[in-house]
Amino acid sequence: MGNVKRSPWLLHYDGSSCNGCDIEVLACLTPVYDVERFGVINTGDPMQADIFLITGGINTQNQAVVKQLYDQMPKPKVVVAVGVCACTGGVFKDCYNILGGVDTTIPVDIYVPGCAARPQAIIDGVVKAVELFQKRSDEMEQKKKESRKEQK
Amino acid sequence: MGKQSIIPFGPQHPVLPEPIHLDLVIEDEKIVEAIPSIGFVHRGLEGLVKKKDFNEMTYVVERTCGICSFMHGMGYCEAVENVMNVEVPDRGKYLRTIWAEMSRIHSHLLWLGLLADAFGFESLFYQCWRMREKVLDLFELTTGGRCIFSVNKIGGVLKDIDAEMLQTMLSVFEEMETELKTIRKTFLFDYTVESRLKGVGVLTKEQAHNLGAAGPFARASGVKIDMRTRGYGAYPDLDFEPITSEIGDSFARCDVRINEIFQAIDLIRQMIGKMPSGEISAVVKGNPNGEYFMRVEQPRGEAIYYVKANGSKFLDRMRVRTPTFANLPGMLETLKGADLADVPLLILTIDPCISCTER
Structure with missing residues (x-):
């Protein structure tokens, strides 16, 4: 964790998950596990979100929704795939309607395994995402500074 | 008469973690009609x-x-066992029923929490x-x-619960019951909760019956249906009455579910009291051949399992009808004439489980 300058907000979307991972994601927000101590707040608005947490695999109908949510998020952004279905398609991989994991549609940074993923594993994934988010925003700032220098 | 406009609700919405899309036709903040479209979680x-063979399908x-x-x-499992004429040992049945009732407690508590969140408490x-x-710890x-x-x-089942664990369960449930009574007081006698729930989304007994509602949603409207009374698992040995209410509004649904938590704790106590000893699973040989229609009572209502087998290890057909699917027409009926601000609450009162519905 170390130096985290900002509090990243989290957007949760249920791809085609069985709810198992979703209720574990919600359980992370409750006082027992409490991800808010890392400054993470679950927001419903993609335009204010920094971390995209997605559970469940991609199917033909939600593919466009996931893509749209991802595009609406401002840069820098980090994508966390929670649960084995979001990683690879899991037990539903052979289903006719499942295209596969989340990485078939959008780039994924962090994979959290498990069926259903345990809150501890999800928190671990989110903390890694916070670090990655910090690194990316630092890089963006660096680039901005350089471009300003060049302009001068 | 005001101008009609359409407000989209979902699939990604802060109130519901699950994706369901509704087109709400509104007229001056009042809902005229709600048009659902589902399929975002369909896996097939x-x-x-x-x-996958019939064992893996479990x-x-x-x-x-x-x-x-x-x-x-x-x-x-009960559907396939009935096809194959397998008799589950008593201890297996009791263990299954204990876990089933524990699932009911955890599901209802989850729902109560989400409901409280929906009205901002x-x-x-x-x-x-x-x-x-x-x-969940249990x-x-x-x-x-x-x-x-x-x-x-x-x-049968794969794991046994030993006597020590049963004692732990009893003490945890005793502790929980006292805490639940405090929560029940807040839900049923707090005026802020009452003002959000009372008289909101009334579904009459006739409507509930005609629209084929199931589970606590139907029981809150006075329809006395509970699949547990049909007797599967250990339920024939247990003493209980389905909990109903005559009012049919959101408050009644909350009331029914809270009382069902207490009922579930009572059922678990009864089962631990007369827990039979012996094997936990029966030996199963061969492949199923035939068909069976199994009805079980889930936290959300009646779920139907249809299994058709042809004697090979792969089933011919497996069909699931889940309670939320049965409750959707009732929910759309309660939405008509409701305020736009009450929509998340009304959707929650049927305890929707979209991933069940779309499978």
């Missing part, structure tokens, strides 16, 4: 029967839904979920899993 797991069926996962597995939401963690102690346990198999 019924089609997997062609690729684990697929459990992943129909992560909240009532155990009861899905139980329904499917955040501390109550956290209290409900804190209590739910205790049930699940972890007895099965090893928090959401999906995979302890069901055709012919």
